[in-house]
Structure formats: C-alpha cells, structure tokens
C-alpha cells in the first residue's frame with residue numbers, strides 16, 4: 001500500500017492511542033456501567049433468546065461501543081483539525097482521496113474494535129462467553145464499525161463547529177444506537193415500533209452481531225448483512241464524492 | 252529555464268467578494284519571487300489555489316507543467332507550502348511531526364534531511380519537544396520545516412517571518428537563499444518590505460485581487476520611486492517652480508520628489524535663483540515601501556505597469 005495512506009492511518013491511530021484513557025478506557029467503563037445497572041435490575045427473571053438478560057446484553061453493548069467509538073474517532077479527528085487549522089497538513093500532501101477515506105475509516109474501525117474488545121473482556125467477569133458463529137460476529141463488527149467511521153467522516157466534514165458535531169451525535173447517532181435493540185429484543189416492542197426499528201440500519205448491525213454470539217436473532221442474518229452492506233456502500237460513495245469535491249475542506 | 256508556476260487568469264470569489272479577479276502570472280524556475288499587497292489583497296487566496304486548498308472559479312494553475320486540479324498528486328509533490336496561519340498538531344513532538352509529514356509525501360527514513368532542516372532552523376534542541384510546548388516563533392519554524400521535508404522544487408512561504416525574532420529571521424533567510432541557490436524556486440509573501448527588497452529578484456503586487464505591478468525589483472524601484480529630497484528652508488518660501496514636486500510639508504521642512512539623482516542640480520539651481528537659504532538637506536534612496544504605497548494609493552495607473 002502507498003506510504004501516504006499508511007502514514008495517515010498510523011497518525012490517526014496514534015492520535016487516539018496517545019489519549020487512550022479518554023478514547024478507550026472511558027467508553028469501556030461506560031459500557032460496563034450500563035451492564036452493571038441493567039443487569040442488576042433485570043437479570044433475575046428475564047430471559048431473551050433463551051439466555052439470561054446479562055448474556056443478552058453483552059453483544060449489544062460491545063457492538064454499541066464499536067459503533068459509537070468508530071463514529072467519534074473520525075468525526076472528532078476531522079472537526080478538531082478543521083477548527084485548529086492543522087487539516088492543511090493532510091490536504092497539502094499528494095494523498096489520493098480514496099487513500100484519505102480508507103485511512104480515516106480504518107483508524108475509526110481500529111478504535112471501535114479496540115474498545116469493543118475491551119468491553120467484551122470486561123464482561124467476561126459477568127457472563128460466560130458464547131460465540132456460536134464468530135465469523136458472522138466479525139463481519140458485522142467490521143462492516144458496522146467501518147460504516148460509522150464513514151458517517152463520522154461525513155459529520156466531521158460537514159460540521160463547522162464542535163456544537164454542530166455534538167448535535168449530529170446527540171440527535172442522530174445516540175438515538176439510532178440506543179433504539180436499535182441493544183437493551184431489548186425488538187419482538188418485545190409493540191408492532192408499530194417493531195416496524196419503525198426495521199428502518200434503523202443500526203438495528204441490523206446489533207441483531208446480526210448478536211446472531212454471531214447466540215445463533216438466534218430477530219431478523220435473518222443474511223438480510224441484516226445485506227442491509228448493512230448496502231448502507232455502507234452508500235455512505236462510502238457519498239464520502240468519496242464529498243472528498244473528491246473537497247466539500248468544506250477545500251474552499 | 253522552464254516555468255515553475257503558471258497562473259492563468261485565476262479568478263475566485265467568496266460570496267459577493269471577488270478575492271481574485273483573473274490573475275495571470277508566470278514564475279520561472281529558480282526565481283526568488285515576492286508577492287506583495289495589503290491585507291485582503293488576495294495573496295493567500297492565490298497561494299491556496301496553487302496548493303489545492305482552494306479551487307479557482309475560473310482559470311488554471313500549473314506547477315512545473317502539472318495542473319493542480321487534473322494532476323493534483325504530482326503537482327502537490329512538487330510544492331512545499333508554509334501556511335500563513337500558525338497551525339500545529341498538538342499530539343506530536345517536532346520530530347514526530349516531521350516524520351509523519353515525510354510519510355504523507357511517500358518518503359521513508361528521512362531522518363538525515365530532517366536533522367539538517369532542524370539544524371538550519373535552530374530547532375535541534377527542541378526536536379523531541381511536544382508541539383504544544385513550543386513558543387509561537389518556534390511553531391512557525393516547524394511550519395517551515397514541514398514544508399521542506401520532501402525537498403520540493405517550488406517553495407511557497409506565506410509570511411514566514413511573522414513573529415520570528417531577528418536572529419532567526421536572518422538564519423531562515425540564509426537557509427532559504429541557499430535552497431534558492433541550489434535551484435529551488437521561492438515564492439514569498441511578506442509585509443516586511445525591506446525583506447522583499449533584499450531577497451526577491453522579481454516582485455508582483457496584488458491589490459483587490461488584481462496584479463497591479465509585476466517587474467524585477469530593481470526596475471520597479473527605478474520606475475516608480477524617485478529619490479526623495481528633504482529640505483529645511485532657512486529663509487523665504489518654496490519657489491513656485493518646485494511646488495509640483497512637493498510631497499509633504501511641515502513648517503519649514505519640505506519633502507520633494509525627484510525622478511532621479513540628476514534632477515538634484517536643477518532643484519538646487521531653482522532654490523538659489525529664488526534666493527532661498529537651505530538650512531539642512533537630505534537625499535533618500537528609493538525604497539520599495541514608497542513604490543508600494545504609491546501603487547496602493549493608485550497614484551500609478553495600471554497602464555504604467557508592464558505585466
């Protein structure tokens with residue numbers, strides 16, 4: 001691969017790794033708190049998909065962490081360098097926009113996966129690990145993380161200020177991830193909300209990822225994979241188009 | 252010598268503001284070129300169009316024959332740009348910053364050259380210091396260093412000496428001059444006119460997005476700025492014959508414009524004839540500042556300039 005791409009990827013990874021306490025440890029702790037609280041309240045008598053609520057919750061929390069952190073990485077990196085002006089350092093070199101895209105998305109994915117693995121490791125203390133179809137789980141983690149990495153790029157490119165990015169995060173990313181079946185099976189929802197959930201791509205990521213753990217899911221994993229792949233392809237095309245035009249990056 | 256940079260009718264608007272109104276300019280390989288103009292004239296915008304940080308609405312820019320839009324990767328490889336804004340990446344040390352920048356340009360194992368740059372910019376002692384801990388002038392020098400990591404044949408410096416102390420400014424210019432001597436083309440913007448006067452072989456002046464002067468520095472000085480004669484009159488008023496030459500007057504002190512050294516004799520003759528005593532007299536060399544001021548005031552029409 002081209003050195004320009006590799007260096008940009010390395011720089012992006014180094015950027016979050018150097019402040020790992022904030023970018024990795026903190027989100028792992030957050031996920032763990034969710035697990036402790038919800039499991040404490042609900043575990044006694046709730047079983048979903050034939051497993052205890054705690055066990056059910058683990059894959060959802062892992063995937064939610066992957067997605068939120070992948071988004072946070074690319075979006076915060078871009079907005080920060082735009083606001084401080086240091087974005088010129090990556091705009092001046094001869095890095096093709098395809099390489100640019102790949103570097104940011106893969107670094108976002110790397111942060112998502114590192115946090116996700118951290119959450120998974122910590123939860124081993126609370127529920128035994130079950131991995132019925134590890135490849136399915138991996139496929140959803142990679143595609144989902146990459147997709148949110150791309151979405152983070154779009155948000156970071158579009159936003160001019162930190163509060164615009166925060167709005168994007170709070171009004172789009174948070175509801176989409178929280179209302180995606182991380183904390184419940186959508187079969188427990190009233191029919192109307194079940195329908196609504198099917199329009200949320202994050203639902204398919206969580207559901208498919210969970211299939212990798214338990215071998216059961218609300219939607220067929222093939223269908224989920226298709227939905228997630230199509231969404232990822234669409235966001236990739238959009239991001240590449242923005243980068244090619246230099247939208248908001250090049251005046 | 253070939254053309255290093257070719258701006259061809261470059262136009263750029265920001266909303267209703269015409270930042271560049273069709274600028275055409277050719278800079279030859281090996282030149283030390285000065286781009287001057289008041290705040291907001293469009294210097295940085297022109298450089299941004301060259302560097303691919305902005306896209307012109309019309310016109311084209313080529314670096315050593317490579318179009319900066321169609322052939323952007325090759326064009327950017329040939330360019331080293333020191334941005335005007337003091338920007339830095341707070342996550343890294345000086346050396347890390349320079350290694351990363353080398354990598355962006357596809358250069359591996361660049362430490363020997365990085366060390367040389369650091370040495371020349373007096374940054375060796377700060378090589379492992381985090382960017383956040385540097386003073387403003389040091390950050391500015393790192394910006395210069397970053398632009399040079401890939402030994403670009405064309406080096407663009409957008410006000411590189413703002414906030415840099417005198418000693419370092421000397422060191423920086425020595426280094427840049429050496430690079431120029433080795434064949435690198437230099438394009439410089441600065442508000443320190445004496446700097447431009449001593450360094451640049453040719454100068455272009457921008458005003459409201461238009462090139463209002465373009466000539467060799469020496470000829471620009473000759474053409475637009477005569478000598479200035481400052482007189483303190485002893486007795487009597489200024490003879491009528493000299494009034495058209497008057498630039499300014501404060502009490503008995505008059506400043507007169509002379510087109511050239513040779514006119515001095517005539518002026519003195521006029522004074523003598525009118526019976527004016529002269530208490531004090533000073534003759535000033537032409538300087539770029541005066542050319543600049545006159546051009547910006549519009550005292551010299553565009554037709555007088557040979558683009």
Ligand SMILES: Nc1ncnc2c1ncn2[C@@H]1O[C@H](COP(=O)(O)OP(=O)(O)OP(=O)(O)O)[C@@H](O)[C@H]1O
Pocket residue numbers: 251265268270288289290291292293294295296297335
């Ligand atoms: N991104 C932008 N959006 C809107 N207007 C801009 C933008 N960049 C520059 N301008 C405007 O374009 C004009 C030219 O600006 P430019 O930065 O090129 O001037 P300059 O000659 O570099 O001035 P200075 O000496 O102050 O650096 C100014 O009026 C400026 O306000």
Ligand SMILES: [Mg+2]
Pocket residue numbers: 294295296335409
């Ligand atoms: Mg400027």
